[in-house]
Amino acid sequence: MLTIDWKERLTRDTEDYLENKLPNGNHDFEIIFIAYPERVNGKIPSEVITFVSGVIVQRLGRKHKEYVPFYRDLWLNKGDYGKLAFAAILAKITAKNPEIYIPLMEEMMFQADASQVNSLMDRVMLPLLRKHPEKYLSRVYGWTKHGNEEIAKAALNLCIKLIKRRDDLLPEILSHLQNQWVYPLGEMQPLHVQFIKTVAKLSPKLYLAVWQEFGISRDPQIVELLCSSIVDYFIELESAVEIWTKSGNARVKKAGLAAQKLLNRKKGA
16 A cells, blocks of 8 residues: 555656657657555556556646546556556546547457456446446447457346446346347357346346247247356247247357256255
């Protein structure tokens, strides 16, 4: 935990950097905190980077739009510290000018691995979605179909996290994702299963409505989605599953048999 003395020193050093170095194009922000003595696995604690980032945002105030090249350089050229700072800064300023910072975040996601993309989604987008889903959900829907697989997966993960915090959004998001089930999901299929499982836990009534709508399907992918989503015993599922166990399609039959076995186990429990 940062002491008061170190918070004061980091604040002074941040102010000096913003006044004397950043305006001259010096993006070596590490000078602010490099003297901090404690290390975690040989690195400056993330708490320090987050604190410094907060001071940067406070001191820049309304001038934050003037330093987009600095934010970009943090992500691209300043290693783990820079990526931490980029996410922390955008978490605080994106709502002020989303038309600038969301595209910037998306640009950086192309330079990121899976954990980094998920971190950006969680830190920047999740708070925005919780407050103003009407403004940002359409962009997230686009990301769930993105050509970059890591971005698509992170966006679907974001939907799962969002409905856990805003269950009032569950019907809308579910309806949108259902439109994707008629197309091959590929590597995204397990995440769609996880989404349906989350629906089952949050709203059994809505989950059963999904089964009522799609339980007559013979599409192998939809059958696999439903059968893999079972988290509890519902008598309403038995008739559809039994029909699938007798299917002539190998994928449908395999999924049906696995689901029947799981239902029997859940029923016995």
